[in-house]
Amino acid sequence: xxxxxxxxxxxxxxxxxxxxxxxxxxxxxxxxxxxxxxxxxxxxxxxxxxxxxxxxxxxxxxxxxxxxxxxxxxxxxxxxxxxxxxxxxxxxxxxxxxxxxxxxxxxxxxxxxxxxxxxxxxxxxxxxxxxxxxxxxxxxxxxxxxxxxxxxxxxxxxxxxxxxxxxxx
Numbered sequence: 001x002x003x004x005x006x007x008x009x010x011x012x013x014x015x016x017x018x019x020x021x022x023x024x025x026x027x028x029x030x031x032x033x034x035x036x037x038x039x040x041x042x043x044x045x046x047x048x049x050x051x052x053x054x055x056x057x058x059x060x061x062x063x064x065x066x067x068x069x070x071x072x073x074x075x076x077x078x079x080x081x082x083x084x085x086x087x088x089x090x091x092x093x094x095x096x097x098x099x100x101x102x103x104x105x106x107x108x109x110x111x112x113x114x115x116x117x118x119x120x121x122x123x124x125x126x127x128x129x130x131x132x133x134x135x136x137x138x139x140x141x142x143x144x145x146x147x148x149x150x151x152x153x154x155x156x157x158x159x160x161x162x163x164x165x166x167x168x169x
Contacts, residue, residue: 003091003122005063005081009114011070013107016114019064019078024055026075027066030099037097039134041157058095067098067111076102079111081119089124105143112144120166129159138162 006018019027030036031054034046044050058064063081068074079096093115098107119126128146130137138160142148146162153159 001122003084003086004118005084006065007118009065009118011110011114013070013102013110014076014114015068015070016065016079016111017068019058019066019080021059023066023075024052027055027078028052030075030077031097033100035100039131039136041131041134054095064095065115076107077111079115081115083127084123090127091119091123091125092127092129093119094129105140108140109144112140116144116164120164124166126164128162128164129154130162132158132160 007016008018009016028048028051031051032046032048037043037045042050042054045054058078058080061080061082063084065079065081066075067077067079069076077096077098079093082092082094084091093112096108096111098111102108116126127149128141129152130141132151141162144164146164149161149163151158152161
């Protein structure tokens with residue numbers, strides 16, 4: 001079975017579904033909060049022209065997901081799968097962000113759990129790259145069982161690499 005990079009994933013708090021062009025305005029309304037990007041290497045992503053480039057890349061990736069509140073349907077963020085390597089049995093999850101009202105653990109944990117559960121049906125290892133100054137995201141990775149796996153240069157900058165590996169059955 002081929003890896004579906006844009007599944008619909010349903011949880012108690014979130015519903016994830018493929019990102020669409022018509023989602024731009026609702027997603028930018030979330031992303032326009034400068035505090036979301038404060039520790040991110042692209043700390044100006046709250047600006048429309050910068051976010052528009054991020055959104056374009058998300059659409060082109062073929063793996064971007066929109067996060068909606070499972071109860072209200074309100075757009076609360078996004079994430080994506082990237083760099084599927086069938087031979088290495090590995091994929092990256094990243095470019096994730098959530099509205100501040102969803103901070104505090106449960107929402108991010110559910111987003112990553114849904115995405116991990118789906119990915120680990122197809123690969124043995126899921127990779128996360130986090131900016132070295134993004135302490136908030138590094139702590140979140142550790143909470144979901146991410147194992148720090150050194151440093152990795154991607155997209156012209158150094159990142160902390162975390163991995164989650166499937167438990168052999």
